Amino acid sequence: MHGPAKGLFFAISYPILAAIGVPANLVTIVILSRGRCGLSGCITYYLIAIALTDFLVIISAVILNRIGRIYFQNSVLSTTPACTLTNLLVYFTRDASVWLTVAFTIDRFVAICCQSLKTRYCTEKTALLVIGIVCVLSCVRNVPFYFTYQPLYILDGLPWFCVFKPSYYTLPAWQAFGWLDNILTPFLPFLLILLLNALTVKHILAASRARRRLRGREGHGDPEMANRKRSIILLFAIALSFLLLWVTYVIYFLYVWITGVGYRTSLDFKDPRYIFQETANMLQLVSSCNNVFIYAVAQTKFREDLKKVLLCPFTKLTG
Template sequence: MTQLTLMLSSANIITFLIIWRRNCMLSKSSTLYLMAISVADSLVLIFIVVLELSVKYHQQEPFWSYEPWCSLRDIFNYGAYNASTWLVVVFTVERFVAIHTWKMKTKICTPRCAAWTITAIFVFSHLFAIPHFWSNTSVYVNNKTRCIYNPEAPSQFIHTLVWFQTLQAYIFPFLIILTLNGLTLRLISLSNRVHITTDLTSRANKVMPLLRSRKRKSVVLLVTVSMSFMLLSVTRAITQIILRTTPMYTCDRNDYNLQINIAADTGTMLSLSNAAANMYLYVCTQSKFRQEFLACVRQVSFYCKTKL
């Protein structure tokens, strides 16, 4: 698992560097959002996959089994995950505005606005994760220290925490993404029915196909990033609601005779894979990113050959 995580983290680093240093034909605001998504996804892999899952697999008593790390763990986990989620949401909003509204585009789709938005998302994502400090507790059971869901926490607190996290990480983002993607596809479908009239100049006839091509690429990037996030996250959203709001809340999460544990871990795997899939999505859907990626590979190969 550790080797796989390193490979996936490397993919995010490569994505960050290519978008930052190479010309991928993206607007400056989109470049900042995609770089921020790469950073947030890397934090998800570090906190959840490496420090939690991988350490748990290799050690019987991980460092986060003890206080205060047991209580702090989910603040960093959910903070990173929520930041990754809402960066996808604001990127969807930014692309929707850029594609459809010229007046708002000049105010919203700017590097300054993007930088402030990204900073706010990282800060508030971790602030909203602070209540998770009281959701876990460290216990000594069967000669082993473990970090478990706090069985003494009031049920109202747990239900409120679960539904608040579900709303901010799944339901609200899903609704926003589905609505904006639906409107985008509908408007693109309507615009495709409009043909250039015969009285347009030859210059306009040359420019319009280029504009339509750029708009199409923006839509492909928008739908690819946002819909892949939704499809990979929906299983975890459902299983987490079941686990934390039903009598299964007290079940042993290490007992894989229970089907809910298998489903929950499958959902977690799919959700976390979203944190490493963006580079491959860009390679598959964005020709300019693909060209820059291949150019980087050739440069690295040439450098290695000269050293050998």
């Protein structure tokens, strides 16, 4: 995510992404903070944390990293210190967003499949602790990237842009760090979310059959099944969205890993592999601005509160 895409499609798409992502995440944070969506405290904390990190991803990766360098190439954002700082912010926020999604998936897996652990793990206190640990580790593990950059060139004593030092590609320690970075995000989260949701589906199907046999009917009017259904729909909507929008990135990562061809850094929009690489980057950024739409579809109370928030300015004007 270091070099900005300059094709017309990307030059138009990134501002649209920012125009949608910033207000969408802010509205999501406001609505969830009101606590009127009928969600438990721990679920609410996880969703607010995801929305906040997604908002920071849009600010750092889309506005500062992409739009800033497409439209303001000779601004302070293109100097080496600013470029390095922006890249670090992208790493921090991206990892936090991804691993908070994993943490939320684990929380719902425990709540649905591990009843003996549910009362101890699925609490507001645990949620806050997990969110804090994820955010701290996301920052700490990406700090080494600060030492991997050098200026592309120096003009009148001022360093411009940032590229990886040659040692990043040659020293075994940096090579290992690079592989670990790609495995931790997104390969391992992708596999964990896929595995946990598969296990959750298996448990739900078995539990539903057993409950129907026990009650002697199809579960109509069963309040426990209704509550569980709402939680499951939300979990699966978030997980499925994550998997679909990150699958292209994962496929490209596996292609680079297997073939050893490396990532494209030159801006060649006639190169199909470069187009595929940038498309993968954009799709994983889209995953940071679509949760408000997922919540609106999956949660009736969220949808009702969203309507109130959106209509609030007009209500005040006509009141």
